[in-house]
Amino acid sequence: MIPNPSDEIVSVGNIGSELTLVKQASAHMPINPETIPEDLIIAILEHLSAVDRRDLTQFALLSKQVYHVTIPLLYRELDSRVRTSKNGTEHRIVHPSQILLQKPEYFKYVRSVREQGMVGAFEPSLMPGCREALSRCTNLRSFTWNDNGHDTSNDADLLAYLDILQKLPITELIIRTSSGISDEVWDKLCEFRNLRKVAIWSLHGNPRVLQGWSEKLGDTLTDLELGRCAGVPATILVSVLSQLPNLQSLRLKGAPSNSIPEILSTLPKLVALDTEYFGSGLSINRYSDEPIAALKELTVRTSSVDAQGPQHLWSWIRRLIPYPSLESLTLNTFSTQGDFQMPRMFILDLAKTHQNTLKQFTIDTVLLTLEDLQCLCTKFPLLEALSCSIAWCRDTDHIKEIIAHARNLRRMKLHVNWVRGPGVGSTYFSAVEAKDWMLMLGENSKLRVIVMGQVLYTGQWVYHEKEDGTGEADFEVLRDVAHDSWI
Incomplete structure (x- = not known):
């Protein structure tokens, strides 16, 4: 806050x-x-x-x-802060309600509020002021509840907030809880209408996949996250989601893999999907309908514990994106059978459909060869962001020659297994090499961000003014520690 x-x-x-x-x-x-x-x-x-x-x-x-x-x-987005003593035994909550009640003219600016269960757990005396402040945020659009892993078996605080929210014009409701959502809380949630985004994340308790609620949100809901679908039959999941024809973004955790194509066949407006692939979903979907959703963004999270899993994974992904629409593909995976590799044929098949649409390719946990990298850089002319791992490379010049084909590349992140030994070229990468890569296409060069391992290089043109009043532009490269959110 x-x-x-x-x-x-x-x-x-x-x-x-x-x-x-x-x-x-x-x-x-x-x-x-x-x-x-x-x-x-x-x-x-x-x-x-x-x-x-x-x-x-x-x-x-x-x-x-x-x-x-x-x-x-x-004051557009507000949340609370927790100040913990050095020994970790004392907690002090700094809550925005204290200032808002003193400055009531600020209430009209608030659009998003994030409340935490620890407020009532550590300082229950603050709760009356928290509820009063929330009720006066008449322009509120988004509300997030997080129990912070504390036991919230007593739902009084959350239920009180939900009663207040029913009188406010919120369009986004996000619930994150480790203890599960009680029947009383769920019944109260199901009373909400006109929501555009709903996110339900729960570690324990019964899975909540909008049963009894989805039919009331079908006209407005465009963004949905269900953080616990494990154990829910595919037929129920498909039935619930089919009542949300206006969904544009969907994230599912634990959903059966063989239900995803059928789900896509009921969501014509869906453009972004974040889901998981399980080895148990290898069987062919019993539904004959192909997806009618034309996905622009696809994120797949998976691990493989059997030799057949990866092979079925690639055909499963292709089935989800049969039309020339995909702009971003992200694959997060690991394998217990050794290094996880991507078949060259998958890249070629992907290019046949999405050659003129794909702009972002993020596959950090999958090993590519230099030939695979060259295939990506030549087959996808609109590629702007690339993040991958290279199996083996002798020197940086090999990579430079390959990425020169990606004329629209703006951001690149590489993890490289360098071949070292006698006769091997230099594998040292510095700001000098980064500048060389960024300017290798001359005035047509667009590459400005390079992450090599854990180092981030950012290039930009800087204008330097001289003492005589004239000036000149120089290209400078800054070196920093890389972060996961670079791309």
Whole structure:
């Protein structure tokens, strides 16, 4: 939760680079913060909010004008913070309700609230204020409940929130619980209408796959996540989801693999699917209908514990995407039978259908040969982002020659098993090599992000002004630690 910026200045010492640049510039030029154009403020805010909310708080203190433009963004999404003592025995909750009740004019800015079960568990005295604050967020659109792994067998707090939410215009409802969802809570959830997104994640208790609720959400629901489908018969899952014809995004965990093609045949508007593949789903689907959904994004999560699993996996994936529509394919997998490899024929078959649509290919846990990499770079001319692992490579020049064929490539992440020994070329990769790769196509080059192992290289053109007032552009590459969210 971001508190009142005037209260945050003492506790936060991190000033963002953008704010630093503004202050440096003001030291050389007569810049009055009060006269900064609002459209420029909004542009800076969009970048700061994506980088660090603490920087956003600091930026709000630059001037009154900036403050008034920034406040709506600071209070758009709210959650609580937990401060734990060094010995871990004491917990202090910092909840946004305390500030909102003091600044009631901020209520109208709130669009998303994330509540945690630990608030009532650690500081029950805060609950009346939490409920009062939530009831006054009249523009609320999204609500998330997370029990944080604590025993919430007493559903009083969640039920009280749900009673309040029924009177607010929410369109997104997300429930994450480890203890399961009781019948009383589920009955209350099933009273909600006009939701666009529902996410139900539960580690224990009965699986909740929208039985008794889906028919009430069919006209509005476009985004659905079901985090526990294991043990639910395929016929029930298909029946429930078939009542949601407007779904555009679907994530399923534990759903039977042989039910997925039939599910896709009932969801004509679905464009994004995140699901799992199980070796137990090797049998041919008893349904004859092919998917009618034209997927743009497909994420498959799987592990293989038998020799036949991977072979059936590839044909199963192809069955889910029979039309030229796929823009992003992500495969997360591991194998107990050794390195998990992708058949060349799968890449070729994929290219026959999606050659002119595929833009992102993420297959970190599957080994590719250099020939496979070349196939990807030549068969998919629109490829913009590639993340994969290379089985064997002698030097960096081999990879450079291959990726030169991917003329639209913007971001690339590689894990390489280097061949080392006498007569082998250099396998050392640095910012110098990264710059060479990024500029190898000259003015037509689009590659700007390279992750090699755990190192991130980012390239950009920088304008340097000389003392005589002239200037020139130079291409610089920054080196940093890679993060999973790079692509």
